[in-house]
Amino acid sequence: MPLYADVIIDISTEKLDRPFSYRVPEELKESVHEGAEVKVPFGAGNRERKGYVVGFSEKPAVDESRIKDILSVDESSVSAEAKLLSLASWMHRRYGSTMINSLQTVLPVKKKIKEKSFKNYCRNKGEAEIRAEIASLNPVRFAGRIRMLNALLIADVIPGDIAVSKFSLSPSVAQTLEKQGFIKVETTRQYRNPVAADFSLSSLRSIDLTDEQKLVVKGVKEELGKTDRRPCLIQGVTGSGKTEVYMELIRDVVSKGKQAIVLIPEIALTFQTLMRFYAVFGDRVSVIHSKLSPGERYDQYERALNGNIDIMIGPRSALFTPFKNTGLIVIDEEHETSYKSEKMPKYHAREVAEYIAAREGAGLVMGSATPSVESSYKARQGIYAYFKLENRFGNAVLPTVHIVDMRKELKSGNKSFLSRELSNAISERLIKGEQTMLFINRRGVAGFISCRSCGYVMKCPHCDVSMTEHADGRVVCHYCGHTIRKPEICPECGSRYISGFKAGTEAVEAGLKKMYPSARVIRMDADTTKEKDGHEKLLSLFADGKADIMVGTQMIVKGHDFPNVTLVGAIAADISLFSSDYHSPERTFDLLTQAAGRAGRGDRAGEVFIQTYDPEHYALKAAADQDYERFYKEEIIYRKLGDYPPLMHVLLLEFYSKDKQAGELRAGLMAERAKGREGIAVLGPAPAAISRIRDIYRTGLYFKSADIDKLTEIKDQAEALQAQFMEARSGPDVTLQFDFDPVENF
Ligand code: ADP
Ligand code: ZN
Ligand code: ZN
Secondary structure (H helix, E strand, O other), X not given: OOEEEEEEOOOOHHHOOOOEEEEEOXXXXXXXXXXXXXXXXXXXXXXXXXXXXXXXXXXXXXXHHHOEEOOEEXXXXXXXXXXXXXXXXXXXXXXXXXXXXXXXXXXXXXXXXXXEEEEEEEEXXXXXXXXXXXXXXXXXXXXXXXXXXXXXXXXXXXXXXHHHHHHOOOXXXXXXXXHXXXXXXXXXXXXXXXXXXXXXXXXXXXXXXOHHHHHHHHHHXXXXXXXXXXXXXXXXXXXXXXXXXXXXXXXXXHHOOOEEEEEOOHHHOOHHHHHHHHHHHHHHEEEOOOOOOHHHHHHHHHHHHOOOOOEEEEOHHHHHOOOOOEEEEEEEOOOOHHHEOOOOOOOEHHHHHHHHHHHHOOEEEEEEOOOOHHHHHHHHHOOOEEEEEOOOOOOOOOOEEEEEEHHHHHHOOOOOOOOHHHHHHXXXXXXXXXXXXXXXXXXXXXXXXXXXXXXXXXXXXOOOOEXXXXXXXXXXXXXXXXXXXXXXXXXXXXXXXXXXXXOOHHHHHHHHHHHOOOOOEEEEXXXXXXXXXHHHHHHHHHHOOOOOEEEEOHHHHOOOOOOOEEEEEEOOXXXXXXXXXXXXXHHXXXXXXXXXXXXXXXXXXXXXXXXXXXXXXXXXXXXXXXXXXXXXXXXXXXXXXXXXXXXXXXXXXXXXXXXXXXXXXXXXXXXXXXXXXXXXXXXXXXXXEEEEEOOEEEEEEEEEEOOHHHHHHHXXXXXXXXXXXXXXXXXXXXXXXXXXXXXXXX
């Protein structure tokens, strides 16, 4: 029987959507595999072209007589593209998505390079003079000028767009600095480069590592030098010098002629972070992030392909940098959920990095102050090598953390969202001219049901997860579908104050304005940061002291240093704690630990208030004491009891349909097919936490197993079944997505 291969001729994405069908000649059957580089005749005149195999079929897609043969297979090919293609093919099989989706994830869009001209601000005076000027300026009135002068101390030339976007340089400040002779303005043409590769540095920075840091570097190098090297996990509090350790390891790899990929959560991808890498590695560094245009992205891909750079920094998609010889992959803040893709293929950067590192013989180094429970578990099992940095560099002071029992507040008649303790602390800061950050968890929107009088939280009798209030007055468990009517009074204490919790950032902002009419309040959430750079604009307003209080979702607590912030408040720490998701305690712990790290980063000690209806919860108490060990010990017990990762793997099948019943039916059928298999538990089907979005109904079906391969079999079976349905085209459309070890609530 002849075999047909789907071949993509050109991997510029415009043509990705259309693979062409070729016959696989008998003699090539053994050597043609998915991702293989092949030669095929193409177009008028049958010119020989390079192509990549992306799939197979037994039937030709077009009339048999029009199909041509594959000419040859390039088995020796280890080109960067071929490696990416085979990576796409692995992701396609591992995570269950179409090959096209996987290719689009892995390959960038090709676009023409346009020339651009730019203003450059060049340093025109000596370092001493600049320092003297900075010292003489009033830091509040001339914040803008000082920012720019400080930048000039690091780089001799600052491209105009960066001066404006990152240092908020205004025309008047530029004029003043030019008039005073601190800068010269030049207009030049610039090759598209997302950050400051054109920064000409006076000299590359080098530092002496502390003894503790040296020890970790030595240990990691030893591990990575072994043939059976393991991924390395570095646990170190914020400010312990993890980044310095990464840079030392990268220096070592680069000196051996290899390249490094550094993953950073998008939110931490600040100019400061990049500047640190530039200061050490100069313009051998590049960056990709979501705000780059497709053209800029493509340029970075080309620069890596051409060997113009050694280091790529970026969010999870930086994994797909086409380096010739990747020697090291670093994942900073490895516990961050943004490392999991929410689009098909729903891959986790950690897993893909492990795969790439193993294939390329590269090292994998992960770091965090609060490692994910998954990674900590692997470290304890010896699957990861484990290292620790216990001391902060310099002598940063830890803040004092208070847990506030909001049930007591209610009992004493305070129905506001602010406890008296926290509101007193805010008043104090306003008087002293210090700043406050208040945050609320975005994940709370779904609204668990709790009693504000006794703290009771309504849980599913079958699943031990909290139930969610729906607009129609029902309360539903999103794991098994158990449904009841919303109670009028608390079943525990009889109080009327039982309801879905719904304190949003807007409500808090409004409340603050009423309570402190003269305070300047900034709100930062998805709504106020929609525009490009919206995020950074608000942050720099706050940094410049143009506001007293910043209210926001969890995005405000990540990775920003404001020396004048001496108070941090978590308005409702429970909201994330009781969302119907087993990750909740971990998220809460991470968030509160990070938030606590935000208070008092200057020389003044900070204060943190955690408001809660459940002050005894282990995640809160451990966060208040900044005690990771204690948190982990409690958490792993809870995961064991609930059969959750890392002890078990979870596969979620997501069914989407305009027809409610069609989705449920298909899910039911697949549940039925999978039943009775050994070592696999089936949960559901049940409506998703958000059961309908834009008139599409969402149904979830969960499988649990300690063995990931068993879940992969389930996925394959479901895929095959789904293909049959697609072919038959009977009944309403139902689409299916797969999510292994999901990190977000579905
Ligand atoms: P982390 O990544 O763990 O949060 P960083 O690497 O950012 O820690 O270090 C915190 C601060 O301390 C940075 O400004 C860094 O430059 C500085 N620092 C850390 N270690 C050293 C060192 N050995 N010498 C000089 N500065 C250091
Ligand atoms: Zn109650
Ligand atoms: Zn349930």
